[in-house]
Amino acid sequence: MSTAARYDAVVVGGGHNGLVAAAYLARAGWSVLVLERRDVLGGAAVSQQVFPGVDVRLSAYSYLVSLLPDRIVTDLGLPLDLRDRAVASWTPLRRDGRHRSLLVERDEGPATAASFRALTGSDAELAGWQRFYGRLSTLAEDLAPTLTEPLPGEAELAGRLRDPGIWHDLRERPLADVVGDHLTDDDVRGIALTDGLIGTFADVHAADGLAGRCFLYHLVGNGTGRWRVPVGGMGAVSGAIATAARAAGATLLTGATVTALETRADGVTVHWTDADGVAHAADAGHLVGGAAPAVLDDLLGAPAGPRPSGSQLKVNMVLRRLPGLRSGDDPHRVFSGTVHVDESASAIDAAYAKAAAGQLPDVVPFEVYCHSLTDPSITGGTGLHTLTLFGLHTPAELFAADPVGTREEAVRRVVAQFDDHLTEPLADCLAIDAEGRPCLQAASPLDVEAALAMPGGHIFHGDLSWPVATDPAQAGTWGVATSHPRVVAASSGGTVRGGAVSGLGGFAAAQHLLGR
Known part of the structure; x- marks a missing residue:
């Protein structure tokens, strides 16, 4: 074993949150060591060449940016190009035997107005849509600034909101009822409800707040809720943060598997092995749990809590061409936004009931995105297109009893559902890799767990929390404390305001330590 070095802080986990914490601490003059198990930094925010011989850098796990605050981008000087999509969403439908669609x-x-009118026969649904999202926009503008401040108490936060009613409803009522009010x-209701189900297995008719919390985090980013495409893929985001951390003096190690932690009143000793199996140790004043x-x-050595359970089917594809659409819409326009397939409110309910009974839904609600339409750089001038599919209620x-067979059946179902809206089979549009295989890669929650050490494959590491101090003793803190005073959380699920690629967990951990 090498002789133990000494650092002000050791960060366990080199995902984007761990890197944000490291960058802030190092910029404040702290000596920082980051230990990452994988051979690449970034955790779920990475770009990879998934298919042999196909020069395309896919955002293999996370794929869009919304919650990353402009403050973090500015503080760390991150040279990011985050691009808006002209189309927010497009939904192919079959009504009265005809292929129809809804464009937002x-x-x-x-x-948009014409599309709503053609689908619903009046302007009433669009008016409800605009009222609902207008209220959510006001909530986002009021709530977003609090995410980079110490946790407000419930009364304090309510006093800062211009429309406390929508905040109350999202917290206290079933999401389906809140959406149904508008x-x-x-x-149309289903399109709205999906934001409460991304990576989250929840009953939208339950008043447990699970879907409401997920919904909130998908609507408040930077006060706009806009989901943007990072040029260069998600790896450009984590890469920029890693560069900032290194430039500030942090040491970033990959291939470092942490094997044990020893806590003391004055600090922590971290043990890890490198890629060659050599054992190392380091002492630190504080440990940051990324x-x-x-x-x-x-x-x-803490007691194990309930096992998280992720709920998503992720399918990465590379296409030779975009397929035509039975609705007659231009795929090069509508695929640039979020494509909702079989995500009506009734389809969501049916899928939840089936999955809750332990069975793969007959019809899997899912969404599709083509990022290469917004960021052609990821395909390197090949003329190819990326296509990412994200399934709900899985x-x-x-997948426990038959991981491979269930995953393959889930993929078969979503491809068949997609094909129903296409003028040609999706399989005919797939590129072929250097080994002669179609460029389609699928991952269940169990696959995500194996690749990223996310228990249960939960992309948020566990259930999200309301971004407020629900315990009065927590008000004014950063929501990162653990059972040991020398160990702070920085991960998505370990902090009060984690979730998605936001950096909020790492930011809060750093602010907590620097404030000490």
Whole structure:
């Protein structure tokens, strides 16, 4: 074993949150060591060449940016190019035996109004849509600034909101009821409800707040809720943060598997092995937990809590060409936004009931994105296109008995559902890799767990929390404390305001330590 070095802080986990914490601490003059198990930094925010011989850099896990605050980008001098999509969403439908669609532009111009009118027969549903999202926009503008401040108490936060009613409703009422107050069309309600189900297995009719919390985090980013495409893929985001951390003096090690933590009143000793199996140790005044809470608890010898359960089917594809659409819409326009397939409110309910009974849904609600339309750089001038599919209501438990077979059946179902809206089979559009295989890669929650050490494959590391101090004793803190005063959480699920690629966990951990 090498002789133990001494650092002000050791960060366990080199995902984007761990890197944000390292960058802030190093810029403040702290000596910082980051230990990452994988051979690349970034955790789920990485770009990879997934298919042999196909020069395309896919955002293999996370794929869009919304919650990353402009403050973090500015503080760390991150040279990011985050691009808006002209189309917010597009939904192919079959009504009365006809192929129809619903288009929602980013700025909701005349084409959006015409699309709502053609689908629903009046302007009433669009008016409800605009009222609902207008209220959510006001909430986002009021709530977003608090995410980079110490946790407000409930009364303090309510006093800062211009529309406390929508905040109350999201917290106290089933999401389906809140959406139903504003929207009546089955398909339109479903489009709204999906933001409460990304990576989260929840009943939208339950008053447990699970879907409401997920919904909130998908609507408040930077006060606009806009989901933007990072030029260069998600790896450009984590790469920029890693560069900032290194430039400030932090040491970043990959291939470093942490094996044990020893806590003391004055600090922590961290043990790890490198890629060659050589054992190392380092002493630190503080430990920053960038790994999933369950992983950190195991290293600390803490009792195991409930096992998280992710709920998503991720399918990465590279296409030779975009398929035509039976609705007659231009795929080069509508695929640039989020494409909702079989995500009506009734389809969501049916899928949840089936999955809750332990069975793969007959119809899997899913979304599709083509990032190469917004960022052609990721395909390197090849003329190819990326296509990312994200399925809902596919919890980890469904894959336990037969991981490969269930995943393959899930992929078969979503491809068949997609094909119903295409003028040609999706399989005919797939590129072929250097080994003669179609460029399609699927991952269940169990696959995500194996690749990224996210227990249960939960992309948020566990259930999200409301971004407020629900305990009065927590008000004014950063929401990162653990059972040991020398160990702070920085991960998505370990902090009060984690979730998605936001950096909020790492930011809060750094502010907590620097404030000490």
